[in-house]
Amino acid sequence: MNTRNTILGLIALTLTACSTLAQWTAPDKEKKWSHTKEYRQAEGLFWKSFHSGQYQNIPGLLELFKRIYSENPGHYKAAARIGFLHTWALSERRRMKVIPATIIDHASLCQKYFKEAYQLKDDPRYLGFWASCTLAEAEIHGQERDLRKGFFMMKDAISDWPQFNYFTGGYVLSNRKADDDLLDLAIDWQWKNLDVCTGESVNRDNPDYSQYMNQETKKGVMRACWNSKKAPHNFEGFFLNMGDLLVKKGKVETAKKIYKNAKLSKNYSTWPYRQVLENRIAQADKNVEEFRKEFKAGEIPGHPMMMFNTSYSCMACHQK
Ligand code: HEC
Structure with missing residues (x-):
């Protein structure tokens, strides 16, 4: 019985090691952003909407940038735009007459897209937003471990660009007592x-x-x-x-x-x-x-x- 357990244990260990190793050695995703006509138009519409507070344009803009991203998942600029749009949707939700419960999903999505953007491009602004979204998501889901993770990510973001991220870091803590x-x-x-x-x-x-x-x-x-x-x-x-x-x-x-x-x-x-x-x-x-x-x-x-x-x-x- 004991020997059998040991063998099973060893197999399990080997499998775990294999899966960890396989993940470690996986190649990085390739950065490939292209300044296509489609992207230029989406950018134009983004800034026009963002600078004039046209919150109602968010779903249409998400559609445009997600189309670009799904054709080219190496497009870190499109990934970042998607992340910013989800953050905007969540952050200014009080523009809506009634806030739907599904609003919380923007936190998960902004987290995902800033993660993608940051892994492709080491930009401290992306890290700061990724950290904010991680904190927001952790709060929503009641995950203390993720909250701590987000906090340390924010500290890294601050040391990478303090002039930008000291503000970001403090801003997301505004609802503390x-x-x-x-x-x-x-x-x-x-x-x-x-x-x-x-x-x-x-x-x-x-x-x-x-x-x-x-x-x-x-x-x-x-x-x-x-x-x-x-x-x-x-x-x-x-x-x-x-x-x-x-x-x-x-x-x-x-x-x-x-x-x-x-x-x-x-x-x-x-x-x-x-x-x-x-x-x-x-x-x-x-x-x-x-x-x-x-x-x-x-x-x-x-x-x-x-x-x-x-x-x-x-x-x-x-x-x-
Ligand atoms: C205290 C002011 C301030 C607030 C509030 C703020 N931002 Fe910004 N944001 C900035 C500054 C400053 C920059 C420019 C950074 C630079 O020069 O690269 C910036 C840059 C950006 C950019 C452009 C990034 C790029 O691609 O160059 C986006 C998009 C953006 N912010 C989205 C948001 C969203 C969404 C919110 C709300 C959740 C927000 N910001 C809240 C100050 C602010």
């Missing part, structure tokens, strides 16, 4: 984002950004600190979100100073969400309680919510 250490971490990451953008430790009590405005650039890793063609109101959106995090924490006076930095932007007067910011400054004290109220992911509550939970959670930075 006010006394949760992870909300403190989300806030700390926003400060660190400012530090890596300015090259010095920004004053935590008086974060006046006017002294840094001459550092604006459209180039290199530092471009993620400023407005650009792709993210025309990144600067304003960043400070709106950071102010919201601070308000939730109860740091109202610092939050007001942070909100005000958004007004330093050259493009502030054309920002579609400037009224939101003005209201945030006026209502900052009251919003401490509002932002702490609990609600469900599929709910559209009547009270003011942090940027992360609104219908403009992507558009605050991306709408023209």
Whole structure:
């Protein structure tokens, strides 16, 4: 009996080793992106829709990019677009009158496509979004192990491009409770984002950004600190979100100073969400309680919510 068990055990071990080895030695998928007419048209439609907040175009755009991807699974740019579209659908779900339960599937799909994109192209933006989708999916499915995995992926993404991913990492932690250490971490990451953008430790009590405005650039890793063609109101959106995090924490006076930095932007007067910011400054004290109220992911509550939970959670930075 014992010998039989040992033999069975050995066979099982060998099979496991074989399967592991077979998987390890499998060839990598080949990167093969092509700038076809079909892709160019899909890109044009994507940016037109994304920059004007045409959320209703998402299903049509997914169809276009998935057609391109299914013809060429090495097309990392198409894979990434699909990932962004699923993230947009999930993140701005409060644009819908009623949120269907199937909305949760966008988290699984954005995870899948960013994984594909990142494996083909080592782009820290893809890793940051992949990590966010992993965290969102883990939360939905109640998977603590995946939550931890997503967290470590985010740390890698931050070290690869801190100017971009400190924001991303903190943003997805917005729904942590006010006394949760992870909300403190989300806030700390926003400060660190400012530090890596300015090259010095920004004053935590008086974060006046006017002294840094001459550092604006459209180039290199530092471009993620400023407005650009792709993210025309990144600067304003960043400070709106950071102010919201601070308000939730109860740091109202610092939050007001942070909100005000958004007004330093050259493009502030054309920002579609400037009224939101003005209201945030006026209502900052009251919003401490509002932002702490609990609600469900599929709910559209009547009270003011942090940027992360609104219908403009992507558009605050991306709408023209
Ligand atoms: C705080 C502002 C901010 C928010 C909020 C934000 N983004 Fe961005 N996003 C940026 C910046 C900055 C860039 C440009 C990075 C660069 O220059 O490469 C960017 C780039 C992008 C790109 C272009 C990537 C490429 O292919 O070059 C897409 C697509 C995108 N974001 C989607 C989203 C989606 C979807 C959301 C909502 C879940 C979102 N973003 C939320 C700031 C933001």
